[in-house]
Amino acid sequence: MRVTKSYSHRVFATFAVALAVSCIIGCGQGSPIEFMLNLEGQESVEARLERARSDLQANDASESVIEEEVSIRVAELTQADFELRAALAATFGTPDDPFAPEETGLKLNLLRKAAGPTGGKDVEAQFDTNGNLVENGYRLGGLFREHCVHCHGVSGDGAGPTARFLDPYPRDFRRGIFKFTSTGSKQKPTEDDLRRTIEQGLHGTGMQAFGIALKPDEITALVEYVKYLALRGEYELALRADLFDEVMTVFVDDNSIDMLVVTNRIKGIVNNWDNATVTQPVPRPIPWEQMTEADKQASIERGRQLFENEGQCVKCHGPAGLGDGGQLNYDDWNTAKALVEDEHERAEMWLLPLQELKARNLQLGVFRGGRRPIDIYRRIRNGITGTPMPAASILKEDDSFGNVESAAAQTGDAARNDADAGDATGADGSNAQTGDANSNAESGNAGSATAGQDAAAQTDPEAITPQPIREEEIWHIVDYVLSLQYERGFRTPTPEIATPTGR
Amino acid sequence: MRKKLTIHDYRLWLVALIVFALGACSDQSRESAAVPDKDWDNVYRIRDQLASGEGGGGATASLQPTGWATISGKFLYDATSAPSQAPIIATKDAEVCGVFNLRDESLVVDPDSMGLANVFIFLRTPRGFSEPHPSYSPDTDVTMSNKGCRFEPHVLGVWLPQTLRVTNDDPVAHNANCTPAGDSGFNEMLQASGGELKASFGLDKTSGVAVTCTVHTWMRGWVIPRDNPYFATTDAEGNFRIENVPAGIKLEFQVWHERSGPLNADATWRRGRFSLELAAGEERILEPIKVNPNLLNK
Known part of the structure; x- marks a missing residue:
């Protein structure tokens, strides 16, 4: 009896473990690695048909009309799916055979170094039927699948097997949005930006520094491949919108895809990447190293004022920079998810669960985009693409509203610090008030709106400071932000600044 | 005697392992983008056309309008009473924003006329048509404040060559965040009482792109970049009017509302579109378009 029981236990255990193992590692095996369609947040075919049906029902269409319309839609959607796959494969190839049209400027030899299975793979030379050489043999390097794919996924969807255990999630490249760039507000990254991220990692996230593990030329190949996945992803989204929503304009007479659309879409996307320009910061009036201790403290203090008033940083980062000032927010990859309230529906539409975004706690001294002053400067100056962090409102030369301000600025910094009660504010404030009064009269709810202005003026007379920030003043905010981290001994702020809550 | 299953029993762990493994296996609706082997001819055809720069819709003869016409109409909410707009509680800067009696604006109906506001109606650019009437100037800016x-306004069309100004008339700072797919968009702070940003779009759309404010998360407006200047948003009474529309060409209009997406207000419309042709000098007034409330139930 005893023997039999232990035997049955063993059979059960072996069977169970085998099943579990085959489930975990067995999924997806046996078929070649392919890119996945980006169906995230997309309306499913069933939902599209259902919507067409319910719209017609609302308009009292007869059942036969509805059925006819549905069958037309089914045919169109099938055709759209066919053309989307074909156009994607034609323009960007497959994970084991990448391709890039000339317009993209991507280098095929670099892509091949990053593409292919882990450990690499030799591809033999190709000959046509007459025995003429079509293409030389080459080697696929397999770098992306060796180093990146567990988090970023084969398609660059940021939903590899490890992704759901990470906060923040790995970057989904398919929107072509990258957070930490040296370029202007909402612009694409440069290749140097991508290289920096791969080499040095992103502090405080799951992105590690690959600068030690990989050779420079390998990183170059990966930079190219990340850009390739981003272009491919953006192209897929654009083409899907064209094919599934704009049917009429995309198909030509013989019902095949309009090549003009294919090429225009690629050009449009590549243009955005080509147009990105690096923001060169306005130099500091005096380099930090040459400033006296009193100057440093003054700069930090000025930064605090800007942080709390003109810069409006407190609205999200909180009065102590703890990241506790704002409300619930999401990055661009999660905003659409947040709009879907039903959790199950969300799970069907997106690969990863909803993830909230908190404003950075500036006291930790961990800055994902880098902790050099220039990094902080760029985050403040240009905002962070893909997140709610906006670009600072900078005083522009051609700003008529700003000219008054710059006149005030020439009278010196002392005057500026008191500018709350100064001439510039007074003038601007009154202009704005009269402007508002006029428009309120038009809009019809003049009573409540005017009351609001009065209430605001009474409760908080000095909190409102309408000047945009002068570009070089961003350095003060940088100094203040860096001073918030206590461990930077050489920048120890005075006690009263060190506890900004007790201002 | 049968032992009670406890946490120390390895069988419990095995069952848990299997459940977990099955869970890991049932991945969400992931669909491969693979092209079936038989369809690769099509792939290579597109790739060849791409390389040679040929193909396309064929040489479409340029379309010359015979003249210009005007189209106007009215959208009505087809019910006996206007829907109520849910109040919004200002969770930030309540001392300023709280007094404005803020309301949800996703469905705005005038209770007297039952006119449906914020319906965006636009002309889909006819193939081969390029020159709009000279009364439309790319140099005029459009403003969302x-x-x-x-x-204000809640829904705003922008012709691609035009500049969009987003201004701030409020005594609190706002920011305007707009992320159109495939386009750069903008996200900038707007200083209190006078802040302003300028933006332009590079890609036309057929549905609204949300403009939001990070600070005041209830704020939501819509912009729709278009590649021609023929569009209008219905006013508070549901009226719209588009002037100097090309005549003598088959025109296809499309209608969008934030609740419905493409608005199929009529049984003959598909994807929110309808077609008509106008004669030169014609002043066409469409029959009032009644919108079934079921179409606007989100």
Whole structure:
């Protein structure tokens, strides 16, 4: 009896473990690695048909009309799916055979170094039927699948097997949005930006520094491949919108895809990447190293004022920079998810669960985009693409509203610090008030709106400071932000600044 | 005697392992983008056309309008009473925004006329048509302002060559965040009482792109970049009017509302579109278009 029981236990255990193992590692095996369609947040075919049906029902269409319309839609959607796959494969190839049209400027030899299975793979030379050489043999390097794919996924969807255990999630490249760039507000990254991220990692996230593990030329190949996945992803989204929503304009007479659309879409996307320009910061009036201790403290203090008033940083980062000032927010990859309230529906539409975004706690001294002053400067100056962090409102030369301000600025910094009660504010404030009064009269709810202005003026007379920030003043905010981290001994702020809550 | 299953029993762990493994296996609706082997001819055809720069819709003869016409109409909410707009509680800067009596603006109906506001109607550019009437100038800016802690107007069309100005008339700072797919968009702080940003779009759309404010998360406006200047948003009474529309060409209009997406207001419309042709000098007034409330139930 005893023997039999232990035997049955063993059979059960072996069977169970085998099943579990085959489930975990067995999924997806046996078929070649392919890119996945980006169906995230997309309306499913069933939902599209259902919507067409319910719209017609609302308009009292007869059942036969509805059925006819549905069958037309089914045919169109099938055709759209066919053309989307074909156009994607034609323009960007497959994970084991990448391709890039000339317009993209991507280098095929670099892509091949990053593409292919882990450990690499030799591809033999190709000959046509007459025995003429079509293409030389080459080697696929397999770098992306060796180093990146567990988090970023084969398609660059940021939903590899490890992704759901990470906060923040790995970057989904398919929107072509990258957070930490040296370029202007909402612009694409440069290749140097991508290289920096791969080499040095992103502090405080799951992105590690690959600068030690990989050779420079390998990183170059990966930079190219990340850009390739981003272009491919953006192209897929654009083409899907064209094919599934704009049917009429995309198909030509013989019902095949309009090549003009294919090429225009690629050009449009590549243009955005080509147009990105690096923001060169306005130099500091005096380099930090040459400033006296009193100057440093003054700069930090000025930064605090800007942080709390003109810069409006407190609205999200909180009065102590703890990241506790704002409300619930999401990055661009999660905003659409947040709009879907039903959790199950969300799970069907997106690969990863909803993830909230908190404003950075500036006291930790961990800055994902880098902790050099220039990094902080760029985050403040240009905002962070893909997140709610906006670009600072900078005083522009051609700003008529700003000219008054710059006149005030020439009278010196002392005057500026008191500018709350100064001439510039007074003038601007009154202009704005009269402007508002006029428009309120038009809009019809003049009573409540005017009351609001009065209430605001009474409760908080000095909190409102309408000047945009002068570009070089961003350095003060940088100094203040860096001073918030206590461990930077050489920048120890005075006690009263060190506890900004007790201002 | 049968032992009670406890946490120390390895069988419990095995069952848990299997459940977990099955869970890991049932991945969400992931669909491979693979092209079936038989369809690769099509792939290579597109790739060849791409390389040679040929193909396309064929040489479409340029379309010359015979003249210009005007089209106007009215959208009505087809019910006996206007829907109520849910109040919004200002969770930030309540001392300023709280007094504006903010309301949800996703469905705005005039209770007297039952006119449906914020319906966006636009002309889909006919193939081969390029020159709009000279009364439309790319040099005129369009403005969306932050006024009373909401965006005014709520729905705004922008012709691609035009510049969009987003201004701030409120005594609090706002920001305007707009992320159109495939386009750069903008996200900038707008200083209190006078802040302004300028933006332009590179890609036309057929549905609204949300403009939001990070600070005041209830704020939501819509912009729709278009590649021609023929569009209108219905006013508070549901009226719209588009002038100097090309005549003598088959025109296809499309209608969008934030609740419905493409608005199929009529049984003959598909994807929110309808077609008509106008004669030169014609002043066409469409029959009032009644919109079934079921179409606007989100």
